[in-house]
Amino acid sequence: MSSEQIGCSLADAASSSAYTHFLKAASRSSPSLHVIYINTSLETKARTHELVPTITCTSSNVVATILQAFSQIPDLNVWYGPDSYMGANIADLFKRMTIMSDEEIAEIHSDHNRETISSLLPRLHYYQNGNCIVHDMFGHEVVKKIKEEYCDAFLTAHFEVPGEMFSLSMEAKTRGMGVVGSTQNILDFIKNHLKQALDRNVDDHLQFVLGTESGMITSIVAAIRKLFDSYESSKECASIEVEIVLPVSPDAVSKTSVDDSHNFCSSVITDLEQITIVPGVVSGEGCSIHGGCASCPYMKMNSLGSLLNVCQQLPDEDNILSVYRASRLNAKTSHGKLVAEVGCEPILHMRHFQATKRLPDKLVYQVIHGNGRESS
Template sequence: MQFLEAASNSPPSLHVIYINTSLETKAYGHELVPTITCTSSNVVQMIFQAFAQVPDLNVWYGPDSYMGANIVELFHQMADMADEEISRIHPEHNRNSIRSLLKRLHYYQDGNCIVHDMFGHEVVERIKGLYCDAFLTAHFEVPGEMFSLATEAKRRGMGVVGSTQNILDFIKNRVQEALDRDIDDHLQFVLGTESGMLTSIVAAVRELLGSRESRCKIKVEIVFPVSSDSVSRTSVNGSRGLNSAIPSDITELAVVPGVANGEGCSIHGGCASCPYMKMNSLNSLLRVCQQLPDKDGTLHAYEANRFKAVTPGGKPVADIGCEPILHMRHFQATGKLPDKLIHHILHGGIPTTNFKKNT
């Protein structure tokens, strides 16, 4: 709140908040500073567009400090790019405009993702020693040291930094290039993002490798590096109910990404994936569905009351918290910040919002 209060005292200001935050956080932020949600895929374009639409704007990003620091570092790097390269990213910007906006780009420095925190110094040193010839990838949310390592690899044509989609596209393109060369090859990719992305990468690579017959042998290795504190040993007795539903090849692994206990990060709880992102399971959904219709009031007892809450200013959390999401949806559809948000930035005040009507 102190971070946002500082932003509110520096008009004109826009608060860009990561989508994976609670509705209360979005609402409380939007009440203090005009707020729009973002994803790792659209945050760079969104910030560029905001600066293009509002002269002398201050942009405040939060709450993920790793992602914020990496965004600032990326903009510093782009300030040294040729104007032609910059215009391909956003046509209304050049080196001078980027250099002028750097002092007005702020980020929250006291928060981080508990999953991406595992990609720290120990992991970077291990990558340097064991995988110096591999392709390196890094999500916006990893610590700066890992992000810088992948950025340097990107300059050599051996890496990518950005969103999960950027990483997936990069891997698919490198595999396709290897297939087009039609010679034996072994590709190594170091995956600098959470383990939940492994499935989509493996599926995409398998589809490419099986798309055509070839006499050459292409081997693709996906390396998921984590710190020693983020690994748990597997065993039937210590896996919290590991049973035949878990594929046998997984149970044979000696270690898996994930802390040894707590927070749902064991092999049974979703490996190193975020415990909060993985709380909703298919089994839980099925259990709810099996109790519908709720004739005896069993489910009614668990009705969510949290969104009946109000902000410190007395406005409904559900209404105010959803508005930044609607602003992002407008940006995704049009490529521009909505007039309503621009008016809020320039003139203040939070418009009364009827979320049901807007949706």
């Protein structure tokens, strides 16, 4: 809906010549699998899939995808991108797994143990020059603030945050005071600790440091309210408070903007302009209306004002809105295939994995024999 070009720092990184160079190195290391974050363009997915067999991932399934790939394909090299923070954090997680017990590792993936995790580390590669500009806000100053002011709080970190924040939450996790992973992992962690507090029914104050973008606050608040409502209806509750701390750059929040077009009286306008807004959506993750990225300046370009501008053109008698109309990708890849066809295949591979917990036979064949020949 924006008149300006809406982009994404991760998608831009994956479309760069440096990323192509990264994958050309991968194509020379057989067998290789490219695991690409879902927040990339269809053109990128098509281009990379023709270079190296590719499967998409989300922050929720990236660890399971990589561990299953190593388990399913002997001597595999995995190349992850374009999110450098997530890649570094996954590598850090696997290194920490080498000192876990086999039983603890089996809870993460049943086919792995300390020996297999140690053996896969040299064959895990990640892109070094891509990052989400929103998660980039969780840098050294934020970590310093958390250590000084929130040392007794529960710590959470998304796979996309910089390594210092991730390591801090990993250390807290070993004490039972933290979680690392996807937005769903973080939400489940908060809900489980609140359930435990409600079951104890003793006055308590739960403090969670939210190491991810601010848009997740909306879904956390909704889940907390639902839990409180369910317990209050069944028995008398103790006084339990939940505090969500978002120690990020001020860029993660914004002031409301009200102008005369809203026809509010001056006193109401003054009140509204004092409100601090933490942008958010209902639930989930990723760049969609269903969740995530609410602090991203690119996503903010899809504003209410832009929507109103489009609506004011209706009915579209002069075909003014044609510029906004979605169109099919009829472009061809370097191998002469439709971008839409090739680019969707890595997504379908991920859907197969989500349904079966195994890489599809077609993808395994592509990894072992190359994309030029397909299984019958």
